[in-house]
Amino acid sequence: MKALQYVEVGKPPVVVEVPTPEPGPGQVRLKVTAAGACHSDSFVMGLSEQEYAQFGYPLPMTLGHEGAGIVDKLGEGVTSVAVGDAVAVYGPWGCGTCYQCAQGKENYCERAAELGITPPGLGHDGSMAEYMIIDDPRHLVPLGDLDPVANVALTDAGLTPYHAIKMSLPKLVAGSTAVVIGTGGLGHVAIQILRALTPATVIALDVNDEKLALAKEVGAHHAFLSNAEAPAAIEKALGRKTVTAVFDFVSIQPTIDLGGALSGVETDQVIVGVGAAKADVGMLAKPYDSTIRSPYWGARAELMEVLNLARTGLVHVETEVFSLDEAPQAYDRLHEGTLRGRAVIVP
Structure with missing residues (x-):
């Protein structure tokens, strides 16, 4: 064969x-x-x-x-x-x-x-x-x-984001916001799962305009380039600086830093992509009760x-x-x- x-x-x-x-x-x-x-x-x-x-x-x-x-x-x-x-x-x-x-x-x-x-x-x-x-x-x-x-x-590509999102469902209530970083193979499915299971506002971030267009097609409410201006764009769209959950399907140092910049009290920063980076943790380094977790499959x-x-x-x-x-x-x-x-x- x-x-x-x-x-x-x-x-x-x-x-x-x-x-x-x-x-x-x-x-x-x-x-x-x-x-x-x-x-x-x-x-x-x-x-x-x-x-x-x-x-x-x-x-x-x-x-x-x-x-x-x-x-x-x-x-x-x-x-x-x-x-x-x-x-x-x-x-x-x-x-x-x-x-x-x-x-x-x-x-x-x-x-x-x-x-x-x-x-x-x-x-x-x-x-x-x-x-x-x-x-x-x-x-x-x-x-x-x-x-x-x-x-x-x-x-x-369906099971991995589903598992990652399911653990954050209690926080993704009406008025919540979920950010998806990386809207390719797993990310575009994550957007659909978020729209199917939650009332959250879904924001897509990517470095590729075509993938951002796909993100909008499958249900993202907002789609912005994943760069240094992304936090300001999100703040303008939401009227606030922080979000409820960040699902990072890239998981390199710039995206980890970006997820940290969007984290507020009780934010879930979920590292899904295959990668490794550093992040500050602790009461004086992160907002109260915010989390960083790395689910698998x-x-x-x-x-x-x-x-x-x-x-x-x-x-x-x-x-x-x-x-x-x-x-x-x-x-x-x-x-x-x-x-x-x-x-x-x-x-």
């Missing part, structure tokens, strides 16, 4: 021929119908050899942690899914038995690192292939009649909720479709920042 693999650190991914995998006991094989390309993949492929070694991901590795498919073959003992089922893949795999996993929060598994458990496409072979192996059927969520190509990105039940939002038409993902042979070009476009929304690979 064909697969898109990361073969050598620092080199672009390549399409290769590999053996079609067979499911072992308790496993499921999917015939992949759609796979999503994500900035997390680009981040991993941008690491130096020394940095990559810290992750310990084996090479070659088939990419793709957003996946959807048709159940194609069952391993011994699997009874909870059937051949022919249309499913989406829940990506943040855990041990299945710790306290967090017992709640469906495998994204926060307490033993994943200890046991060497990693998501598909971020540690072992993922969805950018004609077939993929799912270690346990509990990692499959019914897709039903949802179009896999249009909705596969919801397994990360989301729970299995939350993926079901996101897919239900899609079924009701409240959330959709802007997608550009590529064949498996064109997948390297999708990552080039992702790196260049020229995608409108998400890239979806169709084997």
Whole structure:
């Protein structure tokens, strides 16, 4: 079968021929119908050899942690899914038995690192292939009649912002304001989730005019360039200097600083993007009861909720479709920042 693999650190991914995998006991094989390309993949492929070694991901590795498919073959003992089922893949795999996993929060598994458990496409072979192996059927969520190509990105680009926003819902009441920094793949979905679940005024910030236009299309009340003038523009639009919540899908020092500048009493500053930066904390450094948190992906039940939002038409993902042979070009476009929304690979 064909697969898109990361073969050598620092080199672009390549399409290769590999053996079609067979499911072992308790496993499921999917015939992949759609796979999503994500900035997390680009981040991993941008690491130096020394940095990559810290992750310990084996090479070659088939990419793709957003996946959807048709159940194609069952391993011994699997009874909870059937051949022919249309499913989406829940990506943040855990041990299945710790306290967090017992709640469906495998994204926060307490033993994943200890046991060497990693998501598909971020540690072992993922969805950018004609077939993929799912270690346990509990990692499959019914897709039903949802179009896999249009909705596969919801397994990360929908689930991640949904989880981040859900934790701030008690604050996002009438009269509140939510700022979304970075309105690309995850950010444009976050705007829709905010509009679907809250009465908050939603403000989009980005350095790209086309992405700001997309933000307005999907429901942002205001859209401003993400620069030094952004706080003044927001103050002019709102009549006040601070906001209720900031969802940062970029997470570099300038955006962390910007989120801090917009924080007031009880503001949630939510660092969602893959990045690292510094921020001052403490009673004399931050407004009272303001928070900084860094959520990761989301729970299995939350993926079901996101897919239900899609079924009701409240959330959709802007997608550009590529064949498996064109997948390297999708990552080039992702790196260049020229995608409108998400890239979806169709084997």
